[in-house]
Amino acid sequence: MKKIFIYIILAGVIVNSSCAKFLEQSSQDLIRPTSVAHYTELLQGESYFKSFYQYGWFVDVMTDDIMTIDPMYQASVANTKAIYCRYAFQWDKDLENPEGTFVDQLFKHLYKNILAANTCLESLDKMTGTDDEKNVLKGQASFVRAYAYFVLANLYSKPYNKAVATDLCVPLITTTTPSLKSYPRATISEIWDLITGDIVAATDCLAKDTKVRTYYEINYKSALILASRIFLYKEDYAKVIEYGEKYMKISPVLKDITAVTITIKTSGANTPASFSYPSANQEIAFTFNPMTGSSSLGSYFYYTTESVGLTDVCIGVSSGITGALIDSYTATDKRKNYWFAPPSGLPGSILAKPAYAPGKACYYDGTRFSQNMRTGEVYMNLAEAYARSSSPNVVKSLEYLNSLRSKRIASYTSLTQSNFATTSELVNFIWGERRRELCFEEFHRWWDLRRTGQPSITHKWLNDTYVLAQNDAGYILNFPKAELDFNQLLVENTRPVRNKTN
Numbered sequence: 001m002k003k004i005f006i007y008i009i010l011a012g013v014i015v016n017s018s019c020a021k022f023l024e025q026s027s028q029d030l031i032r033p034t035s036v037a038h039y040t041e042l043l044q045g046e047s048y049f050k051s052f053y054q055y056g057w058f059v060d061v062m063t064d065d066i067m068t069i070d071p072m073y074q075a076s077v078a079n080t081k082a083i084y085c086r087y088a089f090q091w092d093k094d095l096e097n098p099e100g101t102f103v104d105q106l107f108k109h110l111y112k113n114i115l116a117a118n119t120c121l122e123s124l125d126k127m128t129g130t131d132d133e134k135n136v137l138k139g140q141a142s143f144v145r146a147y148a149y150f151v152l153a154n155l156y157s158k159p160y161n162k163a164v165a166t167d168l169c170v171p172l173i174t175t176t177t178p179s180l181k182s183y184p185r186a187t188i189s190e191i192w193d194l195i196t197g198d199i200v201a202a203t204d205c206l207a208k209d210t211k212v213r214t215y216y217e218i219n220y221k222s223a224l225i226l227a228s229r230i231f232l233y234k235e236d237y238a239k240v241i242e243y244g245e246k247y248m249k250i251s252p253v254l255k256d257i258t259a260v261t262i263t264i265k266t267s268g269a270n271t272p273a274s275f276s277y278p279s280a281n282q283e284i285a286f287t288f289n290p291m292t293g294s295s296s297l298g299s300y301f302y303y304t305t306e307s308v309g310l311t312d313v314c315i316g317v318s319s320g321i322t323g324a325l326i327d328s329y330t331a332t333d334k335r336k337n338y339w340f341a342p343p344s345g346l347p348g349s350i351l352a353k354p355a356y357a358p359g360k361a362c363y364y365d366g367t368r369f370s371q372n373m374r375t376g377e378v379y380m381n382l383a384e385a386y387a388r389s390s391s392p393n394v395v396k397s398l399e400y401l402n403s404l405r406s407k408r409i410a411s412y413t414s415l416t417q418s419n420f421a422t423t424s425e426l427v428n429f430i431w432g433e434r435r436r437e438l439c440f441e442e443f444h445r446w447w448d449l450r451r452t453g454q455p456s457i458t459h460k461w462l463n464d465t466y467v468l469a470q471n472d473a474g475y476i477l478n479f480p481k482a483e484l485d486f487n488q489l490l491v492e493n494t495r496p497v498r499n500k501t502n
Contacts, residue, residue: 036129036137039120043137044217046116047144052289052371052442055106058088058095059155059443061315062468064457065325065435069314069355085315089459090466091474093495096481104480107156110148111173117145119176132210139205140218146198147226150233151443153191155477156493159451160234165189168491184489192234199227203243215278215287215372221251222286225373228381233451240385247378254375254407255281257334264341264359275339276361276372276441283375316355322458326356328436332410335436358440371442379404380434387430392423401430404437450475464500474498 033039060066068089084102088095096103120141124134149170153160157169165188172186172194206220213219224247231239255275264274273280278287317340319326329336340356379400386397394417402414420426431452438444449455454475457468468474478484478493 033123034126034128036127036133039123039127040137040140043116043120043141043144047113047148048218049109049113049144049147049288049371051105051109054289055104055109056151056443058085058102058104059106059446060440061085061088062091063445063449064323065318065439065445066315067318067321067324067355067459068461069316086461089315090461090464090500091459091468091472091495091498093478093497094481095477103482104477107152107480107483110152113144113148114173115176117141117148118174121145122176132208135205136209136211139202139209139220139223142198142205143202143218143223143226146195146202146230149191149195149198150226150230153188153195154233154443154447154450156479157188157191158476159454160188160192171487171490182487182489185491195230196234199223199230203227215284218286221247222373225285225375225378228378228385232381232385233447235388237385237389240381241389244378244382244385247375248382251285251375253282254379254404255283256407257338258407258410258412260334260338263337264339274359274361278372281372281374284372285375286373287371289371314355316357319356325435325439328432330409332412333408333436334410335408339439360440376404376437377444380430380437384427384430384434387423387427394420394423394426397426397430401433405433408437461500463502465502466498467501472496 033042066089084097087097087102118141120137124138127134129137152170158164158167167188168185169188169191170185171183172190173183174194202218202223203220206218206223209220224243227243228240228247231237231243257275275281276284276287278284317326318324326336326340339358339360341359343355383397383400383404386393386400398415398417402412406412406414415429420429431448434448435445438448449457454471456470456472459466459468473493473495476493476495478495479490484490484492
């Protein structure tokens with residue numbers, strides 16, 4: 001049986017943005033895609049964000065959801081695994097460390113996904129297959145491109161705002177035509193116009209899909225989730241409500257964890273399954289980036305709880321400090337025990353400050369599912385949209401907020417309008433709830449920090465303190481060095497030199 005082998009030449013995607021020979025046919029076992037089935041295999045094989053968190057884990061390190069755990073002895077700190085993420089943790093001018101052990105590969109990974117999507121979209125008129133099959137492929141490819149550009153825009157550019165519409169965003173590539181030219185940065189308006197156009201196309205196409213799709217395939221529900229998110233970031237609350245309510249009509253069920261008594265482990269199997277295991281969570285519409293192996297999350301959170309040496313600096317979930325994530329959960333909030341592995345005696349080490357570790361995607365049945373698009377986000381999107389609309393509907397906002405919290409907090413008492421002096425106070429509470437609900441999924445916390453005021457954050461590394469000031473230029477990543485070296489038209493994002501404050 002012949003298989004399709006796709007060679008995506010991204011000598012650094014814009015990064016050598018010439019895709020010299022995208023499809024090759026060099027033997028009887030390698031065939032050029034000609035049918036919808038072939039291109040669907042291409043899309044699923046070369047995109048679907050398979051290395052999303054392996055390459056992007058460093059984004060979580062920059063948030064206020066994490067902190068360092070001091071080693072008992074500091075003699076050999078330079079040899080620790082956490083050194084890989086130090087420059088991201090302290091928001092350095094250059095995140096890629098001088099030792100070369102950490103290189104930002106997320107940028108290239110996202111453009112690889114864009115290239116696969118572009119290939120499918122360009123070839124729709126050439127491939128064989130029914131109109132219905134092509135329509136589904138168009139929807140799925142449009143979703144991939146919308147999501148990839150959404151991630152790029154929310155890392156390497158300013159947050160969306162009409163006032164900065166003409167400011168630079170990221171390079172815009174919508175073709176697979178081989179070229180050796182460099183690509184300049186498009187404007188924020190141009191990129192977000194593409195994102196919104198693609199996600200609208202995705203929802204329109206996938207709404208017509210008559211096949212029942214599993215959570216392993218991009219589907220109508222996942223397109224609605226992403227649409228509600230994109231329009232939330234654009235502050236188009238009417239559209240958030242439009243797409244969010246469409247989702248609620250077909251999939252409103254939340255996973256009830258109020259009776260869960262499990263204490264999550266980061267090694268060995270968990271019973272019942274961890275929250276992110278799709279077959280055990282009816283909320284999940286689309287799961288991607290599944291991983292196996294002990295360091296499955298791709299980040300160095302793993303080393304917080306397993307075989308950490310006495311001289312290791314480790315990363316853990318923030319607790320016991322101002323604004324800590326763990327401390328924001330109430331005693332009856334089941335998310336705290338179900339989503340985080342608690343501090344414990346660690347094999348082979350005695351840490352000065354043991355900490356919680358992320359546990360949403362912990363080991364179960366040989367696989368750790370780290371990334372999902374799910375119903376809980378839609379509840380949060382709708383709660384915020386109703387509260388922030390030009391004519392706020394506080395009743396509807398509280399309806400969605402209470403519905404979600406009632407499935408997370410035991411013996412829950414609903415919030416009422418009397419709990420909030422102003423609508424702004426309600427919105428701030430929703431943002432806090434969003435943090436508690438979506439922590440360590442995709443890069444929600446970093447993205448939300450950027451769009452909700454870019455507050456000041458303080459991180460401590462051993463005896464040094466680093467501060468990301470409010471509205472700091474460090475909220476925008478610079479491009480990887482490899483991209484800047486290759487693409488002379490890629491204007492850098494200026495980031496300040498980060499000096500310790502003590």
